[in-house]
Amino acid sequence: MNKIYILIPLVGVLVFGGFYLNFTKTYEARIAEAKAKVEEERKLKAKRDIAAREQAIKAAVEAQEKRKKEREEKELVEEGKKKARLEAEDRRQRTFDERKRFRDQVDRLKKDIDAVKAEIAKLTDEKTHHVDEQSFLRDYIKKAEANVKTYYDLIDKIAAADAAKAAADAAAAARKG
Secondary structure, eight states: OOHHHHHHHHHHHHHHHHHHHHHHHHHHHHHHHHHHHHHHHHHHHHHHHHHHHHHHHHHHHHHHHHHHHHHHHHHHHHHHHHHHHHHHHHHHHHHHHHHHHHHHHHHHHHHHHHHHHHHHHHHHEEEEEEHHHHHHHHHHHHHHHHHHHHHHHHHHHHHHHHHHHHHHHHHHHHHOO
16 A cells, blocks of 8 residues: 555656656747747738838839829810810800890790790680580580489389389279179
């Protein structure tokens, strides 16, 4: 039993020693791997910085070219505005002349419009009269048809009453006879 007290802690120390050795090997590998990763990130950052500088230089060159193009376009626009101003002055003069000519034409057309409006008013009155007459005739036809139906119903009632009287007379004659 005394040997058990020595063997169990000894076995435990050996098992712990195995785990410890395994841990220390992987621990050093992890530290080396972390250092390598940090070094790799530093190199990538340096490459990205270089690429960013190159892009900034390209962007500056493109911006300079863009400003040059904008300046040239602005000059073209100003020249176009000058031409447009001259053309606008010519169009204004032509428009003034045409306006005079069209005023006379407008006066003639207004007289024609007044004549057409009077004719339209006359036709509208006639249309209103015809519509009123047509609605009166529709109402009259409906009333006439209702009267005809009433007369047919009355005739049917009279015929039924005559038939009932004849049947009553025949029944009375059959009893007497």
